Amino acid sequence: MPVVLDPDAAAVYKAFQEAGRPAYETLTAAEARAYYAQARFVSNPEPPELARVAPLSIPAPHGAIPTRIYVPKAPRLVNGLAPALVFFHGGGWVIGDLDSHDVVCRQLADAGALIVISVDYRLAPEHKFPAAIDDAIAATKWIAANAREFGIDAARLSIGGDSAGGNLAAVAALAARDGNGPKIAGQVLIYPATDFAMTHGSHSEPETGVLLTHSVIRWFCDHYLNGTADIHDWRASPARATTLAGLPPAYVLTAGADPLRDEGDEYAARLKQAGVPVTYKHFPGQFHGFFTMGKLLPEANVAVGEIGAWLKALG
Secondary structure, eight states, rough: OOOOOHHHHHHHHHHHHHOOOOGGHHHHHHHHHHHHHHHHHOOOOOOOHHHHHHHHEOOOTTTTTEEEEEEOSSOOOOOBBEEEEEEESSTTSSEEEEEEEEHHHHHHHHTTTTTEEEOOOTTTSSOTTTTHHHHHHHHHHHHHHHGGGGGEEEEEEEEETHHHHHHHHHHHHHHHHTSSSSSOEEEEEEOOOOOOOSSSSSGGGGGGGGOHHHHHHHHHOOOOOOOOGGOOOOTGGGGGOOTTTTTTOOOEEEEEOOOTTHHHHHHHHHHHHOOOOOOEEEEEEEHHHHHHOOOTTTHHHHHHHHHHHHHHHOO
């Protein structure tokens, strides 16, 4: 599929190329995390003002899961309780943390007039599959069970994330449907990874390897998965689930210059075929990772606004 970057996306890509940053696959995981952490200062927009942002610790079998709660100034209260979004950050299951997605969580809390809880799940290669999804499921269950303590309406609890976080949200939604989690009101899947087989066309097109290159995807996968057998496990590849029927309404976002484009598109189509209400939004001139770059890419802020409106429409 021919891909033409929007002018602003092309300018950002050119700037990254000229900066001469080393490719993640040439670095250790710790070094890659440090580079990723620095990038946010250049690309994150000014955050909206919220009523409260605070650390939160969620108990889990292996120890505490660090999280961060974002409370907007005007949450949509019903009987004193607000809807909430449990958010899982992107970063290939290897990089990213609460700080890398701090601004976008603030934006989502403000745009959706809801409480956001960002989850700092365990990262690979120190903690391989299924550690991240175990944390995502554990955090979602605990938040639902303790919702009232935080002013959250458990009946209006959604989950979401970008890239690897979109993968975790999709898997957590499947787990919840099958009894390993609470009832989920909606799922926000921002350019999600859904199939580790990586056989879709966008995984081999030269035009899609912008920032998230084909080689760095394999580096992420090698760090996260234990071996090829994990590819076929639905907890790694939600597209491998036997059926997608009975899942909560979904907002699925894809980008044109993204190796994950086709699997995200196909997952949205399969959700629709399974009878799941789906809102699908494609940004043809953007690349993977654009969602957090609202300082440089206006389309990122458009996406945040649309997701906020979609979350409001859930009730």
